[in-house]
Amino acid sequence: MSAARTLTEKLFEGKLGRVPERGEIVVVPIDLVYAHDGTFTLALDVMKETPLLSRVFDPKRVALFIDHAAPAPTVAAALVHRAMRRFAKEHGVRLFDVGTGISHQVVADEGLVKPGMFVVGADSHTVTGGAFTAFATGVGSTDAAIAMATGKLWMRVPEQVRLKLSGEAPGYIMGKDIVLTIIGMVRSDGMIYKAVEFQGEGLKTISMDSRMTISNMAVEMGAKVGLFPSDAVAREWYRVNHGTEVPLLEPDAGAEYDEELELELPRLEPVVAAPPNVDNVKPVREVEGLEVDQVFIGSCTNGRYEDYVAAARILKGRRVKDGVRCIAVPASRKVYERLLRNGIIDILVEAGCFVAFGTCGPCIGAHLGLLGEGEVAVSTTNRNFTGRMGHKESKVYLASPATAAAAAVTGRITDPRELLPADARLMVVDPSYSFKP
Numbered sequence: 001m002s003a004a005r006t007l008t009e010k011l012f013e014g015k016l017g018r019v020p021e022r023g024e025i026v027v028v029p030i031d032l033v034y035a036h037d038g039t040f041t042l043a044l045d046v047m048k049e050t051p052l053l054s055r056v057f058d059p060k061r062v063a064l065f066i067d068h069a070a071p072a073p074t075v076a077a078a079l080v081h082r083a084m085r086r087f088a089k090e091h092g093v094r095l096f097d098v099g100t101g102i103s104h105q106v107v108a109d110e111g112l113v114k115p116g117m118f119v120v121g122a123d124s125h126t127v128t129g130g131a132f133t134a135f136a137t138g139v140g141s142t143d144a145a146i147a148m149a150t151g152k153l154w155m156r157v158p159e160q161v162r163l164k165l166s167g168e169a170p171g172y173i174m175g176k177d178i179v180l181t182i183i184g185m186v187r188s189d190g191m192i193y194k195a196v197e198f199q200g201e202g203l204k205t206i207s208m209d210s211r212m213t214i215s216n217m218a219v220e221m222g223a224k225v226g227l228f229p230s231d232a233v234a235r236e237w238y239r240v241n242h243g244t245e246v247p248l249l250e251p252d253a254g255a256e257y258d259e260e261l262e263l264e265l266p267r268l269e270p271v272v273a274a275p276p277n278v279d280n281v282k283p284v285r286e287v288e289g290l291e292v293d294q295v296f297i298g299s300c301t302n303g304r305y306e307d308y309v310a311a312a313r314i315l316k317g318r319r320v321k322d323g324v325r326c327i328a329v330p331a332s333r334k335v336y337e338r339l340l341r342n343g344i345i346d347i348l349v350e351a352g353c354f355v356a357f358g359t360c361g362p363c364i365g366a367h368l369g370l371l372g373e374g375e376v377a378v379s380t381t382n383r384n385f386t387g388r389m390g391h392k393e394s395k396v397y398l399a400s401p402a403t404a405a406a407a408a409v410t411g412r413i414t415d416p417r418e419l420l421p422a423d424a425r426l427m428v429v430d431p432s433y434s435f436k437p
């Protein structure tokens with residue numbers, strides 16, 4: 001075997017002091033473990049029932065989030081939130097309360113995830129942290145409780161896949177189009193328990209916001225983690241957002257992978273995932289014209305600055321079509337504040353959108369916009385399973401924020417290229433970029 005190492009191997013080596021074999025079961029120290037109001041109750045039960053797990057190993061490495069049913073839409077949710085606040089106080093753990101934001105966004109906003117870390121969260125979209133070169137993965141509530149109490153967790157070292165992104169993406173392409181296209185290629189079970197490493201010269205043009213979208217949906221192809229290197233784009237993001245230098249972590253040339261795939265970015269076009277499966281991916285033009293009732297722009301997949309800038313490019317000076325609800329929910333207060341400072345919230349509101357922030361609400365059909373029988377939504381979220389956003393006879397088309405905004409304006413599924421300026425570049429790599437409406 002060559003001495004060249006994959007990125008996944010480097011991350012394990014950083015913790016274990018040696019490169020483990022694929023398939024080996026290892027116990028790794030965990031740098032950050034988190035849970036939210038949808039999963040913490042079960043973790044708390046485990047901690048209460050198991051004396052050895054009754055204390056938190058290190059409060060600084062544990063975080064709790066109130067984001068799923070937030071603000072509480074039911075009394076039952078309010079009671080869960082109350083229990084979480086009590087636990088956080090008793091154990092000295094950080095609790096990010098109502099309105100701070102969706103966990104996977106807040107860990108980025110707060111700089112809690114850094115290259116080289118091992119992060120586990122009681123939520124499948126913890127994989128979002130792969131954008132920050134962290135081995136970040138979702139676990140069940142019992143595993144989360146064990147990690148909270150012991151600071152360690154066992155893992156099977158995954159098979160490793162190189163996914164080369166070659167060439168440069170056209171300006172109208174966003175991370176969502178890239179990841180949906182990949183899922184359409186490999187299908188929803190194509191990467192089960194594998195570590196997918198995104199590589200290639202195309203990374204230079206993929207912003208951190210879009211990388212988070214791509215890593216976020218790694219789990220929708222079954223992956224254990226979706227990793228980006230901490231290249232120049234990532235390191236500049238840490239400088240601008242957190243004033244910190246982070247190490248360069250990237251795979252060695254010549255590292256051996258179990259599988260190699262390539263996606264040519266210049267060939268991409270806007271796509272949707274049609275219901276009822278995330279891998280039912282088609283070019284937007286194939287479903288163009290279908291009438292929509294609701295558009296949702298938000299979630300941990302696409303609730304970031306770049307996403308609303310893309311939407312604003314389409315919504316500015318236009319109105320949401322009569323009869324369509326356009327719901328915009330920036331993923332965190334920090335994202336919301338940046339949008340507010342840049343006049344983007346004004347554009348959304350003037351176009352007729354309903355705007356809230358920092359909640360999972362509509363994404364998981366919890367509150368703030370469920371779908372009725374027979375209704376159709378275009379949504380920037382990551383799952384379109386039957387009944388995900390409301391009635392079991394409703395339909396969800398997953399798309400980029402640009403495609404979603406185009407549907408809001410026309411009331412039909414529409415190729416965003418028809419409404420975008422010809423020179424629009426929707427992925428914005430410069431972290432200091434501010435949109436001038």
Ligand SMILES: CC(C)[C@H](C(=O)O)[C@@H](O)C(=O)O
Binds near residue numbers: 038123125138364
């Ligand atoms: C509630 C939670 C367990 C779930 C997840 O793990 O992904 C949710 O966030 C989702 O998106 O379906």
Ligand code: SF4
Binds near residue numbers: 123300364
């Ligand atoms: S925004 Fe949606 S996908 Fe993300 S954590 Fe919340 S419910 Fe899950």
